[in-house]
Amino acid sequence: MQLDTDSLILAIDTSCDDTSAAVIRNGRSVLSSIVYGQGEIHSLYGGVVPEAASRRHTEMIWPTVQLAMEKSNTEFSQLSAIAVCSGPGLIGCLIVGTSFAKALAYASNLPLIGVNHLEGHVCSVFLTHESVFPHISLVISGGHTSLYLVQSMGAYEEIGRTRDDAAGEAYDKVAKMLGLGYPGGPIIDNLAKTGDPKAVNFPRALIKGTLDFSFSGLKTSVRNYLLHNQNISTEDVCASFQAAVTDTIITKLLWAAETHGINTLSVSGGVAANEGLRQRLQTLKNMRVLLPPKEHCTDNAAMIGLVGDYYFKQGAVSDLTLNPKACLSITANCG
Template identity: 45%
Template sequence: MTSSLRILGIETSCDETAAAVVLRHADGRGEIVSDVVLSQLEEHSAFGGVVPEIAARAHVEALDGLVTEALTRAGVSLQEIDAVAATAGPGLIGGLLVGLMTGKAIAMAAGKPLYAVNHLEGHALTARLTDGLAFPYLMLLVSGGHTQLVLIKGVGDYERWGTTIDDALGEAFDKTAKLLGLPYPGGPAVEKAARSGDPERFDLPRPLVGEARLDFSFSGLKTAVRQAATAIQPLTEQDIADICASFQRAISRTLKDRIGRGLARFRERYPEENKPALVVAGGVAANQVLRATLQELCSAHGFSFIAPPIRLCTDNAAMIAWAGLERMAAGLPDDPMAVAPRSRWPLDAEAAARIGSGKRGAKA
């Protein structure tokens, strides 16, 4: 590639409406020119979770304005961008329809190519935007909808080593918070309560620890939290803090085993890599206890620990734009009119389904 590329990104897979303009310089460096995110937290907080219909309506109301704002902040017109990238899945189907159809309309009106991006690929490639990371590397994706350990070999070339067989880690945080009467979103609320808690008070299970496979499971841990809380009702503030601290401790010890085995497997696969990297992405990556666990683990195994800025770990359009740029620079084809939104879309799309499948595709 001999010239720079500029792309408009659109993200509407869940409860953030986002638009961004990102530049890929001729030498491969990325630059976020504008990045606009509108959170729907207030709309959903009363329900203790995301309501798909409310989310879709909010995307419809906000997206056009956010696209205009992203272009204005970047100081460019539609004719000055080289392509459009929009999230096509996985996610809530209503939101995906809004974003992808808007992306198609803009691309057709401006005569630009459209790249339909897998939301997980956006997370997978963000470290190349922020840190210029070279392939291959490992990614731990921990969010409300996904918990996966993925080998990132190249653009469009991914190998999933582990996935949750039930609840995602972010979902486990949210459900634990709701059970204990803490506000939504659950991750920050549990982390805050845990700061004054005793992590040794409750001996909670560490699902799948010791197994050779690299999958995750959090449903049993969530059940154990409910049983512990029920046994000591009515709960005091200290009880809640102790349960949260014990919950985080169990998660930390689980990740230490699961990810430790993944790092060892990477070493076996790529013994020539002098300083390999583990990238962590997703909203749960903001949890400082879990970050510290992963940093210590990487140090022990001789890995670099890379966590993009928090605003780029959660849902955003800059990562979608960058994934589109990576695909564009790699010469991967775009066929926008043939693309439909997909509520399920595993990153390693060719792999067999781990947890069933149906008309919507593999769940994981």
């Protein structure tokens, strides 16, 4: 059964180290979007500590939801449903968000919708762009580097994925090698602006005959360069590393577009906020490139609300047996 009425969705995402809540009207109008980051905690360790992240979610989820409701001038009695990211992600973190959403849905007598985190990223571009089908979507973040053929909302085919490190993971590990701190992506992106992208000829792992990615060799190449060279320019290393990542991404996107005869591309996920990558994507000729604004690239509940609204109006809701899953493909049923 498909619903055509107006909707007001409270969305929650605790998939990694950001506690996020948003209120979305009719799937596209973002009335509020609150993201509480934990960078000050995890920067001490050079990466996300799952136990610390889940404990902080427990502390912050209710204040974050309250603030989202206040900013949107919404009462719980006005809500149509509650959407929550139920995977993939860090299982301890997912448990916090899913358990909270289930309790709130039960107490408020509201429908519950479990949303796939990957589907949220794919559809995040539709918060600011009109829906375009079919298109090629790249989700690129600290945990994922995957290519999808998107036929419509709810219809996705994975056509490429990383065989080892995700691109965002490679950024963080290279930043750690250089002693730059965490999160590494924004730091490397900033330093790359004043470096020479041709200073070091780092490899581009293109893996012939497949749309899969590989970044472990690039990461190892950076390590070997740092071990065997003195008087290193950090800016040049950052620029050369970023050029290698960006070249690989652009090449694979164009291969996918040519293979499937599609000239519309979308790129989402945390690494989609990278300025160097965004600039390269915007220079592509004969291609329509959909990019979310930076605040919708990293984990956020607004994208969960968009997808949740779609399934709510399709009548595809979850029940209180909804359990989070750390590993979940984009085609898996969250309900």
